Amino acid sequence: MKALVSGGTGLVGRFIVEELLDQGYEVTVGGRTQPAERLFSRPVGFVPLVLDPDRDQAVAFEGADHFVHAAFDHLPGKYRGGEGSDPDGFRARNLDGTMRLFQTARQAGVKRCVFLSSRAVYGPQRDGTLLNEATVPRPDTLYGAVKLAAEQALAAMAGPDFIATSLRVTGVYGTARPGQSHKWQALFADYLAGRPVEPRLATEVHGRDVAQAVQMMLELQADKINGLAFNVSDLLLDRHDLLRLLQAAAGSAHQLPAPVAGDAPWQMDTARLRKLGWTPGGKELLATTVRSLHASPVID
Template sequence: MTRVLVSGGAGFVGRFIVEHLMQNGHEVIVGGRTPPPTGCFSRPVDFVPLFLDPDLNQSAAFDDAEGFVHTAFEHVEGKYRGGEGDDPDGFRRANIDGTVRLFEAARTAGVKRCVFLSSRAVYGSRLVGTVDETTPTAPDTLYGDVKAIAENRLRALATENFIPASLRVTGVYGAAGPGRQHKWTELFAGYLDEKPIQPRIGTEVHGDDVGAAVRLMLEADSATVRGEAFNVSDLLLDVRQILSVVQRLTSCPHALPEAATAERYLVMSTEKLRRLGWQPGGFERLVTTIGDLVRNSRPA
């Protein structure tokens, strides 16, 4: 069993990671600005205050931790791209300087493994087709730039005893937890209310599959993951495909939106991660999850 500190562990993606690690034998501490709400996790977890503030010495948060998973991100609520709002300098300071200060504190405290939750945004939006981890990063948003810089700063901290890895994660789907709405809540409601739905397309991965990727970074041979970045993605989906599952499950008679074209969409290859044994849930998991989301959103 490994004791792992997860920053932002009560967030949408962080919660999946915490649950996956707990279910696979790891002891988890959640770090964040405030304690997680009651019932956030399937069982109680320890909590330590943790902030994206480069002026704070937070080394005590890493006492007895063998792993550190950094999912916390300072941004305008509901936004990642554009999450800087009207304070790009503060955005950079928190998400670069604050993040690196945590990486350094973890290494100094003797943490052995460090996993950074990065983003497909490091590749930018100008590229099309399929990219792998050898493709040069080319962020064209502040969000992507911040993630790419943090990746590079973490990689530079690697030693024989400090094993960092970055996961370039695409859109994450799944149940949002008690009292929260899942990412497709408005999409499902709009379709069922027969509101116009614009065609759009994106790549998705289930939150538990992200948790499995994180666990691999903590458990895989150190030489395999030290200083490496891995793409984390599963399905290329347009809203028509998503809503076709909703249509079938609810017997809704409303027409589906037009299909979106994937002609100029960027897809990340995940072969590098799959070679370590990672196997996402694919379309079967998507259908099962949408079924759960639909059932749990219906009035009792």
């Protein structure tokens, strides 16, 4: 099977590419620039692919059986607020450009399409709300609104010859791209330097687990997934617990931030995806990853 992955050189995209390679897929990365040498464990193809609603990019989809859309155009390091001073351009690229790619994929005969959406589609909810896929989305950012609109556009295109699914992914952690900092780099540095760290809770999922969810969407029986969205989240992670793992790995004596007091914020219910056989790595994978990030904070 041949899979085209947009945004395949990003943090999440790289995990997706590696998982598909491991499962025997022939993978082509679509993006603005060709992947650096040795970015992936095995050779991949490359085709130019951009988020431009006015560009015909049918040639990029020639021969592809599946399309995984993980690309997103935003200010570096920012998703929420990633539009900067150009909200119209942000919407045109990430919504209109995305819709054009979905349409092109379907017209080219692509069999399955997986869209990397976000928890941000839910927006603010009542404290303590357990978010499932039936929760009414209320995005309060342009990022969330664009992701939701793209989900809806893809679901409307779904049919027996174009199996389409969206994955609502929460904060993704894992090893960084070669030469890049990981998402907790500054947090770890602050703790190890003895600087105060504010208490915080966040929902997290490892990039490997996201990639496995993508693979499932490409292989499961169509009537179980077609036109649907799935939550992809693993841990409600307190910085106290995260930094306790770093403390142990580093042999540090610095004080940990206090655990977050009070009720936990709303979390994502992943029962729909777990019923299909998805099993994330949980605390064990988190601990292994923290030890690895401490040992090699920047991967060369």
